[in-house]
Amino acid sequence: MRPAVTCALLAALAVLAAAAWPAAAQCDPNWQTAIGVPGPNSTVWCALAVDEASAIGPAVYAGGQFTTAGGTNAANIARWDGAAWSALGTGTQSTGVPYALVAKDGFLYAGGAFASMGGQPSTRGIAKWDGSGWSTVGGSMAQSNTGPRALVFWGNDLYCGGYQNDMGGVTLHKLGRWNGTVWAPLPGDPIGSTDNVLALAVYNDGGGSDLYVGGTFASAGGNAYNRNIFRWDGTSLTPLGRGADGAVEAFAVWNGELYVGGYFTHVYQSDNTEVAASKIARWDGASWHAVGTSGMTSGSGYHVWALNVFNAGAGDALYAGGSFTTADGATAHYLATWNGSAWAAVGQSSLDSYVYALTTSRYDGGLYAGGTFTTSGTPSANHIVRWAGARPVSPVNAAATPPAITLGESATLSASVAGATIYWYTGGCGTTLVGTGNSLVVAPTATTTYYARAYNGTCFSYACDDVTVTVNCAPPTPDNATAEPPVIVVGESTTLSASVAGATIYWYTGGCGTTSVGTGDTLIVAPTATSTYYARAYNGTCYSDGCDSVTVTVNCAPPTITQQPVGGAICTGHPLQMCVVAQGGGTLHYQWRRGSLTLIGATASCYTATQAGSYTCIVTDDCGPRVSDVAPVYLSTPQTGDFDGDGHTDMDDFARLAACLEGPGAGVPAGCECVDVVPDGQLDLADFAAFQTLYTS
Numbered sequence: 001m002r003p004a005v006t007c008a009l010l011a012a013l014a015v016l017a018a019a020a021w022p023a024a025a026q027c028d029p030n031w032q033t034a035i036g037v038p039g040p041n042s043t044v045w046c047a048l049a050v051d052e053a054s055a056i057g058p059a060v061y062a063g064g065q066f067t068t069a070g071g072t073n074a075a076n077i078a079r080w081d082g083a084a085w086s087a088l089g090t091g092t093q094s095t096g097v098p099y100a101l102v103a104k105d106g107f108l109y110a111g112g113a114f115a116s117m118g119g120q121p122s123t124r125g126i127a128k129w130d131g132s133g134w135s136t137v138g139g140s141m142a143q144s145n146t147g148p149r150a151l152v153f154w155g156n157d158l159y160c161g162g163y164q165n166d167m168g169g170v171t172l173h174k175l176g177r178w179n180g181t182v183w184a185p186l187p188g189d190p191i192g193s194t195d196n197v198l199a200l201a202v203y204n205d206g207g208g209s210d211l212y213v214g215g216t217f218a219s220a221g222g223n224a225y226n227r228n229i230f231r232w233d234g235t236s237l238t239p240l241g242r243g244a245d246g247a248v249e250a251f252a253v254w255n256g257e258l259y260v261g262g263y264f265t266h267v268y269q270s271d272n273t274e275v276a277a278s279k280i281a282r283w284d285g286a287s288w289h290a291v292g293t294s295g296m297t298s299g300s301g302y303h304v305w306a307l308n309v310f311n312a313g314a315g316d317a318l319y320a321g322g323s324f325t326t327a328d329g330a331t332a333h334y335l336a337t338w339n340g341s342a343w344a345a346v347g348q349s350s351l352d353s354y355v356y357a358l359t360t361s362r363y364d365g366g367l368y369a370g371g372t373f374t375t376s377g378t379p380s381a382n383h384i385v386r387w388a389g390a391r392p393v394s395p396v397n398a399a400a401t402p403p404a405i406t407l408g409e410s411a412t413l414s415a416s417v418a419g420a421t422i423y424w425y426t427g428g429c430g431t432t433l434v435g436t437g438n439s440l441v442v443a444p445t446a447t448t449t450y451y452a453r454a455y456n457g458t459c460f461s462y463a464c465d466d467v468t469v470t471v472n473c474a475p476p477t478p479d480n481a482t483a484e485p486p487v488i489v490v491g492e493s494t495t496l497s498a499s500v501a502g503a504t505i506y507w508y509t510g511g512c513g514t515t516s517v518g519t520g521d522t523l524i525v526a527p528t529a530t531s532t533y534y535a536r537a538y539n540g541t542c543y544s545d546g547c548d549s550v551t552v553t554v555n556c557a558p559p560t561i562t563q564q565p566v567g568g569a570i571c572t573g574h575p576l577q578m579c580v581v582a583q584g585g586g587t588l589h590y591q592w593r594r595g596s597l598t599l600i601g602a603t604a605s606c607y608t609a610t611q612a613g614s615y616t617c618i619v620t621d622d623c624g625p626r627v628s629d630v631a632p633v634y635l636s637t638p639q640t641g642d643f644d645g646d647g648h649t650d651m652d653d654f655a656r657l658a659a660c661l662e663g664p665g666a667g668v669p670a671g672c673e674c675v676d677v678v679p680d681g682q683l684d685l686a687d688f689a690a691f692q693t694l695y696t697s
Contacts (some may be wrong), residue, residue: 001496026457027389031347035080038380040066044370044383047099048108049361051463053130053396056108058082058363062370062384063098063110064356078111082364082393087119088129099162102151104132109137109552110378111148111160116452124149125164127510136393138183141355152200154211156180161197161213173664175213190221190230190237202250203258205285208233212258214248222389228270229260241288242268255340258283259291261304261320280303280320285648292343296336296342300560307356310367311462313389314339319346321355321369330428335369340538346387365391365462369432375676391421392454392463399448407473407541410443415452415465429464447471473542475503483550489557490623493526498535498548508534512547530554556623565617567631569645570609571638571674578631584621591618609633612645634672641694643675649694657683657691 016044035369044064050057055069058081062069069078075091077098088108092098096114103109108129110117115297118134125141126148127134141147141164142539147161160167160180172185174197191197195217203212211232213220220226220237223697240684246264260267260281266274267281267288275281275288278295279302279395306321317337320327327336327343333350336343348559357370366388372526374382398415405411415422424440429451434442442450450470467624481498488494493671498505498565507523509515512534517525570576582588582605585587591674592602594613603651609615612635617628634645643650643656653675664684676683677690 009638021172027391028345028390031365032386032388033381035060035070035085035368036383036385038068038071038076039085039382040064040069040370040382042100043059043356043372044065045099045112045356046101047357047359047362047368047370047384048103049359049366049368049557050103050108051361051363051394052103052106054106054159055269056106056129058361058393058396060359060361061088062357062367063101063102063106063112065095065097066383072317076114086316086437089134093119099147099149099492099499100151102153102158104153104158105353105506109151109158111151111162113147113163115143122168126160126167136143138178138181142166143659145355149196149198150200152211152616153214154202154204154209157573159200159211159559161200161215167191170366174215174217185233186232186237187272188221190226191215192216196218196264198247198249201253201258203253205258206256210399211252214251214260214262215249224235225270228262228264229436240283241270242265243382244268248304249303249305250307252309252318254309254316257285259307259318261307261322263303265298274281277321279304280307280325291318291338292328293326295594296320296322297326304360305356306369308360308367310337310360310387312337312367312387319358319367321358323354333382334373345622351385353379361395362463363396364393365389379590386464389459390456391459392456394463395452395454395465396665398450398452399534400467400469403468403470404470405443407445407471410445411469412443413440413452413467413469414438415467417454417461420454420456421460423453423455423460425453425464429466429490431461442469442470444469446473457576460641465643466484472543472545473539475500475537475539475542477544478505478535478548479535481533481550483533483552485552487553487555488553489555490528490529491557493524494525494552496525496533496550497521497554498550500537500544503539503544506536506538506543508536508547511551512536513543525552527552527554528556556585558624558626558644559588559619559621561619561628564629565607565615565631567615567633567638568613568671569643569674571636574673575608576633577606578615578617579609580606580617580619580628582619582626584619584623584626586622589620591620592616638674638679639678641677641691649691649696654691654695657687661688 044062046063048061061076070085072085074087077088077091079086092114098110098112100111100477101439111126111188117123120134122136122140126137128137145164148160150161152159153537161175165285167183170183171194173189174185174191178586199214201212204275215231220230225239225242229243229248231238244264244267250260250261268276277290278298280291280295300326303321304322308319309316321335332345335346351373352375353373354373355369358562359368366386395415400411423436424434449468451466453464454461469583478498483494506519507517532551534549535548559582565578565580568576590605592599592607593616612633615631619626636643643653657675660675660683677687
């Protein structure tokens with residue numbers, strides 16, 4: 001039967017639905033210049049948005065040629081936290097200029113033409129900031145170098161390109177790699193000492209990620225087709241067609257393709273076919289393409305210095321900044337956007353001078369542009385400006401308590417953004433709404449990633465923060481499996497035991513979950529060979545991820561002697577035969593012993609004793625030996641009346657004689673041969689009379 005939908009529920013769903021799709025116009029981007037008033041007081045050459053929640057983020061960093069930012073003293077490098085500017089220590093302490101920024105693992109790396117950073121030694125040209133201080137990155141450049149222009153991480157290695165010919169005392173021409181310990185050139189040091197590297201990027205054309213290098217060089221690695229651009233796959237250099245006819249100064253990856261900006265007019269296919277591409281081109285992994293009809297403003301002095309990707313509300317688009325004033329013939333002063341089919345200016349008000357840097361902040365949903373401009377129309381903006389909609393900042397503090405649960409338990413999600421409500425989704429940022437609030441209790445039935453997005457009543461944040469709740473449907477793996485006793489013989493049994501609270505133990509042989517042999521915290525088993533048993537917990541829905549195991553050692557049973565050997569008397573001419581009867585596995589083997597002496601050749605089930613002593617028989621089968629009871633054999637001397645061989649003729653001997661007396665003509669009963677005192681083959685009164693004469697006590 002379908003459950004009823006209440007009016008209250010419908011109303012709540014309507015509210016959520018209305019909030020999920022704010023009016024697009026309300027969230028459309030516009031120029032936000034608060035960061036530019038007063039902003040840096042001179043040129044911004046590089047900018048980097050750090051979205052991580054760490055000592056260095058979230059924040060936007062700007063480097064350039066300025067002495068103050070937001071009215072705060074900041075020697076050429078500064079941090080914008082969304083509310084105010086701050087200095088990074090004492091900065092370059094001179095006219096030195098940072099030209100490149102990159103961040104990884106809680107560190108900000110700055111490269112450029114500076115003698116030192118924060119006054120720290122060995123920081124000429126490159127340094128790293130941990131949120132409170134500067135430190136060296138493997139040592140300084142030589143004083144004659146003018147420094148890096150591009151930084152990028154490929155894996156865990158930092159690649160540095162620019163105008164330098166050494167790093168940390170290691171000779172490397174314009175391009176080097178820092179592995180966290182030492183600097184090194186690419187194999188063969190492929191770029192000439194008079195050339196320059198201006199741009200670096202990591203791009204995967206479908207065959208794996210490679211390093212792409214752009215700059216001003218006629219060739220690289222001795223290959224003239226590596227003109228101003230090449231690819232390095234970690235082993236060798238390969239050209240992109242036959243390169244470009246001018247400087248490559250910027251890279252961006254969009255829609256799976258590599259966009260290249262700079263100061264060139266043409267790029268060339270592998271067959272030397274010329275592609276007209278004024279200041280910007282597209283590489284699809286195999287060939288070159290123009291971006292639009294005529295590209296950016298042609299002629300000398302026009303560059304594309306910066307490329308980035310930003311979503312202004314209609315999906316990701318490419319943004320280009322530089323010294324151009326037109327894009328595909330349309331007016332676009334220093335900043336333009338490409339949607340895949342056409343170029344357009346950014347906003348209604350144009351910048352009044354060059355754009356050197358672009359960076360996108362997923363945290364605050366803004367595209368930041370830095371350069372020499374002092375206005376973006378009205379109001380004015382000093383050297384850095386933000387293009388964004390009325391979005392709240394993205395959460396960076398999403399958490400789950402506890403982060404791992406067992407099926408049936410719950411976890412509390414938490415995140416917060418000032419002035420906004422958190423919307424929680426599964427399946428992706430903004431995909432399937434599961435609830436709202438700074439905290440939300442969830443009880444997932446499988447490991448689930450939740451996405452926290454801020455909503456300010458008008459717009460959603462640009463991005464989500466995410467947190468994963470691990471659901472252990474499985475109960476804990478048992479860790480207390482035992483067998484008592486742990487060693488048995490064939491035919492015996494043992495009791496297995498294990499336990500996990502709230503679960504039933506399933507027992508297996510052959511491996512965890514292989515062959516079931518029973519269930520229960522205890523289980524009686526009778527294996528016929530040594531066996532390992534696996535205990536797995538089951539809570540009614542899921543099995544534990546693993547098993548605990550216990551081995552029962554089974555020793556096969558030695559033979560059973562069903563008839564023990566019987567001792568007795570021997571006398572002259574009358575030895576004693578003794579026999580054992582046994583049962584066992586496989587072939588039975590016999591070995592007779594007298595005392596501790598092994599009797600050679602006495603390997604049958606019966607043995608005829610001719611000497612007095614304590615006889616035993618060792619019976620062996622495939623499982624082991626079994627020793628018979630002791631069969632005492634004594635020497636009887638009828639002539640002395642000492643029938644039991646104890647050295648005395650006494651009542652014990654008389655008892656033996658009396659048991660054997662038969663009478664005249666009866667002969668000697670079997671087993672009584674050794675009490676025939678008068679050796680006439682009869683046991684009668686003559687023997688009794690003779691015994692009386694021998695009796696001593």
